[in-house]
Amino acid sequence: MSNYLRPVLGLMFIALVAGLPAGAVKGKGETDKSDVLGNWSFQTKPYREGQCVMTGTMNLSPHPDEGLYTCEITAVEMCTMWGRSVVRQSCEARRFGDQVSVRSTIEEMIETKAPDMVYVPDNFTLTIQSPERMFGALVSAVTAPVEFRRANDGIS
Structure with missing residues (x-):
């Protein structure tokens, strides 16, 4: 040279x-794409033969244990066959490198058009793509691809 x-x-x-x-x-060539703390919005690809889609928000907060986060999810499921459900869930997220595993517990059914429907907690397996994006799968009563985007707090 x-x-x-x-x-x-x-x-x-x-x-x-x-x-x-x-x-x-x-170090050793590894990069930390982001810390996952904060507010995220998400949307699945259509599932149940294209009749349903889920959107929502997730807030990840610090936890005393390294690699662990407490969180809250508000999920909105829209299905042509039974309408809209809005569910508030508490959750725990665990990070392993660029992988994030989210396990939820239903806290409150805010809205549902099908009162006899059994709603299963929404769990996610995600890969951090960048500080602004995670991609993975909804793992619940169904499995569907999902994208999480960091929520931007706008000025109104």
């Missing part, structure tokens, strides 16, 4: 590292 290229490459490396979010460089 020429004497000219060394300083240029060194400056490029410094600029790259300086542009990363704090805590993004972990």
